[in-house]
Amino acid sequence: MAADKLDGLAGVLDSSVILTTDEDMAPYLADWRGRYAGRARAVLRPHSVGEVSAILRWASATLTPVFPQGGNTGLVGGATPDERGTGVVLELGRLNRIQDIDTAGNTLVVEAGAILANVQQAAADAGRLFPMSLGSEGSCQIGGIIATNAGGIHVIRYGTTRELVLGLDYVLADGTIVHGLKRLAKNNTGYDLRNLLIGSEGTLAVITAAALKLFPRPAASASACCAVASPQKAVDLLSLLRERLVGRISSFELMCDGEMGLVLAGDASLRLPVAARAPWYVFIEVADSGGESVLVEALTAVLGRCLEDGTILDAAIAQNEAQAKAIWHLRFAVSEANRRAGPNVSHDTSVATADVPAFLAAVSAALKDRFPPARPLFVGHVGDGNIHVVALFPRDGFQGPAAFEATASAVNDCVFAVVQRFNGSISAEHGIGRSLAGHLPGHTDPAAYRLMRGIKQLYDPLGILNPGKVLSRA
Amino acid sequence: MAADKLDGLAGVLDSSVILTTDEDMAPYLADWRGRYAGRARAVLRPHSVGEVSAILRWASATLTPVFPQGGNTGLVGGATPDERGTGVVLELGRLNRIQDIDTAGNTLVVEAGAILANVQQAAADAGRLFPMSLGSEGSCQIGGIIATNAGGIHVIRYGTTRELVLGLDYVLADGTIVHGLKRLAKNNTGYDLRNLLIGSEGTLAVITAAALKLFPRPAASASACCAVASPQKAVDLLSLLRERLVGRISSFELMCDGEMGLVLAGDASLRLPVAARAPWYVFIEVADSGGESVLVEALTAVLGRCLEDGTILDAAIAQNEAQAKAIWHLRFAVSEANRRAGPNVSHDTSVATADVPAFLAAVSAALKDRFPPARPLFVGHVGDGNIHVVALFPRDGFQGPAAFEATASAVNDCVFAVVQRFNGSISAEHGIGRSLAGHLPGHTDPAAYRLMRGIKQLYDPLGILNPGKVLSRA
Incomplete structure (x- = not known):
């Protein structure tokens, strides 16, 4: 049967679109961390919206599951096919043209498969800023960014992906092409x-192009790293900065000292920017039009006051771009440091910003109580209330992957129970994918979950689009 | 039958909730401009979410149409009951408590019936800004603001209502209460x-409470009125301002000289802020932390350069708050001036900002060609590409309301045809309501329109919620 299926497809697509050998398909069948792996009849790499439409028409006619995939950089298994091997991966990387840049209206129109860094660069070349920025920007695709409503380090100033998308073109499960790509700031x-499509993780339709918002490039920026005694002090510092530097805060990140220790241990070239180790660190970037000296002066004034009144213990303000890069390198080195440090279970939680200190204390206590061998580590976007909670286990803590997965699941339950007490989110920016699909019903209003199922049924009545993701199989 | 229906309701609600006399109901049965009027069995004014739920359970059981209503200040007839008289108006004004203000996290939780100005004031009393601002803020309600995704004069800086809402509580058509009110900046x-609820105009559910974003209050602000030769010059000025005063532009409004003439003619106390009449005027507000003098200096520098290079013809920068108020009074006097000036047909169009000059020229030409007696007037939020196109007819231009309505419909068609050529929107910020429901299918991708109908069917299978609004009756 399966061979017949692909034959039907070969009749309407160029052969270069269809990859079927194990070697050709391998990069698309597992996620980049090797955490999720699946199988597929084929990997399809269309060149045009017409080909995407043809693929979905064929998939509907043959009831073939379709797993849309962008740069395959997700963290929740949202882009990986399942183990059944009955479906196809639909990879959008060949639809990668930047179609239009409008500097008067500050908009950019781009196909879904364009890599984020290329979009950032195209905006920069036109004298504008596309502010979405995250670790995987060198390989993640715009379509994936949108399908997962990605966050990153500039959300505090520019919002999540949702707030950067003006319009979308997409293809429905039955192959219908929907033209929704308007470049309008307001449209009621x-x-x-x-x-509804943004953040739907490929389960409702396949995004093919987007109109994005651009911003002026701030002429000046300044970065600092502060040592603080507690998360509460970090929240206090943020409040003051928000008041004194209205609209200029581009990033405001928090890291615990345990995490800083791992980062520094992993790379001998790295240096602590402040004079001495402290319980917590804050990473700040501010940016503005006008002169750099004015901005640095304003930041220095705020941090100086905070030193005096004890809000912060120490501060290092970057005096040049190299120092700024060195500060931010510490923040960006976290993922790699954790990967090296040993088996760990990470979470993408958010709570109201004011609740962050109490939440971190509660999570820390719960993890220490339930999992004494684990070290709780915290790093994240405290300005968005979005903290990545990491439980780091000893290197020899598990007898094989199954033992690890069982513990990981128990750690999830432990952390998510605390999230629920704080009316927070179990997935602030990474999405649900397959890894959290089973948890979603327990963390969603039951009527809201029924509505989500209804929406899925409306958009994808045959259930061919990314089955098993976001919503667990019924 | 109808009496029985209300009897069933009286059993579960306090009698103070149910208004049935003509006198009591009158304020809720027509819109404030007197453009739309309807009838109803009763006007229901619940005190609690439980009562809202009871009303909707009863309405579902008896198949009674429900017309949700906030401050009744809409411009498209979205809150007015229809002429059948078989339904009830559900007015939310008694659910008006501000439940929580969190100054550390910059959030405010409020019930749907709270008046916008009261929310602004509560935020101000807490040292924060709730930036939504529009003409009807003294009487419009938060629930209506959210249900219509209202815009206003600060969208350029803070976004539409959509971008100010963190979470919602609401009641479904069958009475089910949905708890979605989280105070999270990120939640995937x-x-x-x-x-989906924001902007759904009461057709999918009844919003009962919201968590809103607050902002720091800028310590300093400055206002200016500039004379410019053309809309293109206004767009050029905006580009430069955006670059030089990154993140500080709170409002950027455009008005044609014809409109200015009407405004000045209507109130002898008003003065033109610039030295002489000009083809177009721009109204600017910038706001920032820090000192007022620094901000005024920065604005003066940009406008000085624009005077030199011919981008603007003249500029008046307010030297004190009284002057700033006088400048903005001109902008806010538009609705009243138009009401007085004679029969007029107004539109709420948007296009990409860069297209505004060509769009205005095309609309102007089309109106002059098709409706020679009409004067085209333009005023709006040019920074959002959102221009209100007004066709003003001579006072004695119509023999009765029917003749006016027929012409109004033809004027709509004429303007909307130009909107379509520019891939714009026929409703940027006012919504669809009943007045544009018939136009929506012609200006929406057919598959997208089918999805909207499917969503309506999912949320409101009995079709009792605000029937005939947004989507025309099937």
Whole structure:
């Protein structure tokens, strides 16, 4: 049967679109961390929206599961096919043209498969800023960014992906092409289908192009690293900065000292920017039009006051771009440091910003109580209330992957129970994918979850689009 | 039958909730401009979410249409009951408590019936800014603001209502209460039901409470009125301002000289801020932390350069708050001036900002060609590409309301045809309501329109919620 299926497809697509050998398919069948792996009949790499439409028409006619994939950089298994091997991966990387840049209106129109870093560069070349920035920007695709409503380090200033997308073109499960790509800042014509697709992780439709918002490039920026005694002090510092430097805070990140220790231990070339180790560190970037000296002066004034009144213990303000890069390198080295440090279970939680200190204390206590061998580590976007909680286990802590997965699941339950007490989110920016699909019903209003199932049924009545992701199989 | 229906309701609600006399109901049965009027069995004014739920359970059981209503200040007839008289108006004004203000996290939790100005004031009393601002803020309600995704004069800086809402509580058509009110900046747990409700104009559910974003209060602000030769010059000025005063532009409004003439003619106390009449005027507000003098200096520098290079013809920068108020009074006097000036047909269009000059020229030409007696007037939020196109007819231009309505419909068609050529929106910020429901299918991708109908069917299978609004009757 399966061979017949692909034959039907070969009749309407160029042969270069269809990859079927194990070697050709391998990069698309497992996620980059090697955490999720699946199988597929084929990997399809269309060149055009017409080919995407043809693929979905064929998939609907043959009831073939379709797993849309961007740069395959996700953290929740949202882009990996399942183990059944009955479906196809639909990889969008060949639809990668930047179609239009409008500097007067500050918009950029791009196909879904364009790599984020290329979009950032195209905006920069036009004298503008596309502010989405995250670790995988060198390989993640715009379509994936949108399908997962990605966050990153500039959300505090520019919002999540949701707030950067003006319009979308997409293809429905039956192959219908929907033209929704308007470059409008305001448009109140009916229900907000655009935001319904943003964050739907390929389960409702396949995004093919987007109109994005651009911003002026700030002429000046300044970075600092501060040592603080507690998360509460970090929240206090943020409040003051927000008041004194309205609209200029581009990043405000928090890291615990345990995490800093791992980062520094992993790379001998790295240096602590402040004079001595402290319980917590804050990473700040501010940016503005006008002169750099004015901005550095303003930041220095705020941090000086905070030193005096005890809000912060120490501060290092970057005096040049190399120093700024060195500060931010510490923040960006976290993922790699954790990977090296040993088996760990990480979470993407958020709570109201004011609740962050109490939440971190509660999570820390719960983990220490339930999992004494684990070290709780915290790093994240405290300005968004989004903290990545990491439970780091000893290197020899598990007898094989199954033992690890069992403990990981128990750690998830432990952390998520605390999240629920704080009315927080079990997935602030990474999405649900396959890894959290089973947890979603327990953390969603039951009527809201039924509505989500209804929406899935409306958009994808045959259930061919990314089955098993976001919503668990019924 | 109808009496029995209300009897069933009286059993579960306090009698103070149910208004049935003509006198009591009158304020809720027509819109404030007197453009739309309807009838109803009763006007229901619940005190609690439980009562809202009871009303909707009863309405579902008896198949009674429910017309949710906030401050009744809409411009498209979205809150007015229809002429059948078989339904009830559900007015939310008694659910008006501000439940929580969190100054560390910059959030405010409020019930749907709270008046916008009261929310602004509560935020101000806490040293924060709730930036939504529009003409009807003294009487419009938060629930209506959210249900219509209202815009206003600060969208250029803070976004539309959509971008100011963190979470919603609401009641479904069958009376089910949905708890979605989280105070989270980031939350990627499943489909975005929140944005689906925002802008759904009471056709999918009844919003009962919201968590809103607050902002720091800028310590300094400055206002200016500039004379410019053309809309293109206004767009050029905006580009330069955006670059030089990154993140500080709170409002950027455009008005044609014809409109200015009407405004000045209507109130002898008003003065033109610039030295002489000009083809177009721009109204600017910038706001920032720090000192007022620094901000005024920066604005003066940009406008000085624009005077030199011919981008603007003249500029008046307010030297004190009284002058700033006088400048903005001109902008806010537009609605009243138009009401007085004679029969007029107004539109709420948007296009990409860069297209505004060509769009205005095309609309102007089309109106002059098709409706020679009409004067085209333009005023709006040019920074959002959102221009209100007004066709003003001679006072004695119509023999009765029917003749006016027929012409109004033809004027709509004429303007909307130009909007379509520019891939714009027929409703940027006012919504669809009943007045544009018939136009929506012609300006929406057919598959997208089918999805909207499917969403309506999913949320409101009996069709009792605000029937005939947004989507025309099937």
